[in-house]
Amino acid sequence: MTSELFSPLPLRSGQVLRNRIAKAAMEENMAADGQLPGGELIGLYRRWAEGGAGLLITGNVMVHAEALTGPAGVVLDEAAPLEPFADWAKAGKAGGGAIWMQINHPGRQIGSDMPGVVWGPSAVGVDLGKHSSRFGRPVAMTARQIEETVTRYAVTAQRAEQAGFDGVEVHAAHGYLLSQFLSPLVNKRTDQWGGSLENRARMLLDVVRAVRAAVSPSFAVAVKLNSADFQRGGFDADDARQVIEMLAPLGVDLVELSGGSYESPAMSGRAADARTQAREAYFLDLAKDLVGTSPLPLMLTGGITRRETAERVLDSGVAVIGMGTALAVTPDLPARWRTGREADRQLRPVTWSDKALASAAGMAQVRHQMRRIARGSRPTPGTHPAVALVAERRRQRRALRRYRAWLGTTRSAA
Numbered sequence: 001m002t003s004e005l006f007s008p009l010p011l012r013s014g015q016v017l018r019n020r021i022a023k024a025a026m027e028e029n030m031a032a033d034g035q036l037p038g039g040e041l042i043g044l045y046r047r048w049a050e051g052g053a054g055l056l057i058t059g060n061v062m063v064h065a066e067a068l069t070g071p072a073g074v075v076l077d078e079a080a081p082l083e084p085f086a087d088w089a090k091a092g093k094a095g096g097g098a099i100w101m102q103i104n105h106p107g108r109q110i111g112s113d114m115p116g117v118v119w120g121p122s123a124v125g126v127d128l129g130k131h132s133s134r135f136g137r138p139v140a141m142t143a144r145q146i147e148e149t150v151t152r153y154a155v156t157a158q159r160a161e162q163a164g165f166d167g168v169e170v171h172a173a174h175g176y177l178l179s180q181f182l183s184p185l186v187n188k189r190t191d192q193w194g195g196s197l198e199n200r201a202r203m204l205l206d207v208v209r210a211v212r213a214a215v216s217p218s219f220a221v222a223v224k225l226n227s228a229d230f231q232r233g234g235f236d237a238d239d240a241r242q243v244i245e246m247l248a249p250l251g252v253d254l255v256e257l258s259g260g261s262y263e264s265p266a267m268s269g270r271a272a273d274a275r276t277q278a279r280e281a282y283f284l285d286l287a288k289d290l291v292g293t294s295p296l297p298l299m300l301t302g303g304i305t306r307r308e309t310a311e312r313v314l315d316s317g318v319a320v321i322g323m324g325t326a327l328a329v330t331p332d333l334p335a336r337w338r339t340g341r342e343a344d345r346q347l348r349p350v351t352w353s354d355k356a357l358a359s360a361a362g363m364a365q366v367r368h369q370m371r372r373i374a375r376g377s378r379p380t381p382g383t384h385p386a387v388a389l390v391a392e393r394r395r396q397r398r399a400l401r402r403y404r405a406w407l408g409t410t411r412s413a414a
Contacts, residue, residue, distance in 0.1 A: 004314050005307070005321075006338065009054070009297070011253040013220045015166060018097055019054035020314060021334045024256070024301040024322030025102040025169065025224070027363070028059040028370055029072040029392075029399070034406060035065070036081070037074055037088040044374035045088060048327060049095035052334030055320070056092045057169050057222075057256075060104035060176075061160075063152040065407065066116035069106040069176075072399035076101070076156045079410075082163045089164035100167035100220060101160040103153055107177030108138035108186070115404050119145065121181045121203075122188040131356045146193065146203060149177070154210035157221075167220025170207055173258045178204045179226060182243065185234045201243050205250065212251040222254040222299075223247055227286040237286050241293055248295040256299040256322060257290065259283050281309050284316065291317035305346070307337045328369040329381045350385045361385035364392035 009017040032038025048056055062068050062075045076085060092099030108120035111134060118136035126135040141149070157168045172178035180186040181203045187194050193202050204223070212221050227240050244255055287300045300313050301322030310321045326333055330343040347365055352358040368388045369379040 005311055009319055011220055011297070012251065013167070013253050014218050015098065015220045015253070017054040017320070019052075019334070020320050021053045021310070021337075022055040022057060022299060022301075022320050022322045023048050023051075023053045023327050024299075024324040025057045025059050025171070026324045026328065026366060026370070027069060027073075029070050029367055029396070030371070030374070031072045031074045031399075032084075033402065034080075034410075035062075035068075035073065035075040035403065036084040038084065040371065040374045041074070042087050042091045043376070044370055045099070046091040046094050047331050047373050047376075049092050049097060049099075051327065051332040052095070052097075052336075052338060053323075053327070054097050054334075056097060056099045057322075058088075058092070058099070058101050060102045060171055061156065063103055063105050063156040064117075064149065067106055067110060067119065068114065068116070068403070069104070069109065070111070070399070071114065071396060071403040076103075076159055076163075077152065078155050078159070080159070082159060085160070085163035085165075089160075089166075093164075093166070098166040098220070100169050100222060101156075101165045102169040102171050102224065103156045103160070104171035105149060105152070105177040107180045108135065109175055110136050112136045113400060115407055119149075119177070121186060121193060121200075124186050124188060126175075128356045140189070143191075150203065150206045150210050153207045154214040157211040157219075158214040161215045161219050167222060167253070168211060168215075169222040169224055169256065170204070170211060171224050172204050173224045173226040173256075178207065179235070182226075182239070183235045197239055197242055198246075201246055204243070205246055208247060208250045208252060217251075220253045221251060222256060223252055224256040224258060227257045227259045227283045227290065237289055240286075241290055244290065244294050244296055252296055254299055254320065255294070255296050256301055256320075257283055257287050258301050259286070281313055284313060287313075287318055288316050306342060310337075325366050328366045328373070329379050331373050331379075345379065345381045347381045348383065348385065352385075357389075358385075360392075361389040364388040367392060 006019045030041045062073050065075045110118045118138045119141045120138035122140045125137050160168050182200050187200050283302050297319035299320035299322050300318045304321050304323050305326040313321050350358045350362045365385050365388045372379050
């Protein structure tokens, strides 16, 4: 074991991560009534907090109540009560590590059965072939809507700090709204938010400036960015390099590298691009190219399950290794690594040829494990993906009814 994996990492904000292992964001879909964190979510993070990671990053928390990635998503806006979020933050810090809230707007990646709004930089829908109808048809955002959304990110970040979180991570990857603005395939605008990379990055940079101004200097601000979209003509590694350079003067502590979108789900290791076909550390080759020029510390997420792989990633110059699925199966994996042990179980692989359906089934498997962990039960990684997917869709239908009722009675659509 190298000492670096368990060495502290000081950040620009003055915050110090106790080690280089992070629980990366995974969308839990566990919101309680009112789109708030409840006992299940709090129990899950308390379990992870005890597992030895230096940093926990929550699944994406929505900045706009009328725009959710799924009906069981958590919302933190100016109207949300802070007490449940304070309980969540406290649970996440129970083991002595830090907890950051990932904040997000889905943009066009919203189900067609969801109420609310479906926005994008342009009226370009999600193309999933025969599955495209699962998503709403987006409308191009107006200048006012863009500006109001920037403010929403700042409000969510400020309230996360008030609730006791140690930082936020602005989600600009995986095809969500800020990633959509960055992508030349989705962003067809001809105004100040479209065309050149500088223009396509404008909304992300404005969000980061607004967030940094809304929180204290000691509060961490990170950005999750695609190393590439893995679509021909899309956002690529050179674009990522330039955006990281643009972020450097804005007080960003860390940039997490991932990749892909719903159209090319590289984050689950199933992109069409051959560069993500490695079974472990999917994006390491691209990250190596970026490490050499990055003025900011980088975190790499995607397919890291073994200590040897984690050490290889750190040896490449990456500052933090992020794990998602591995911690949904073995929540105490960092603590195991300290004593020379590895995970004794792996998630059952999904080998379906339909990439979109396989990605959905894989996420359903992970959420099934998270719910078991939240209840204090042992994960069952052998659960068949079809069983997990059917159960997930049943839960989503129930959650959709609750979300519709909540939105209809407590919020006015934008």
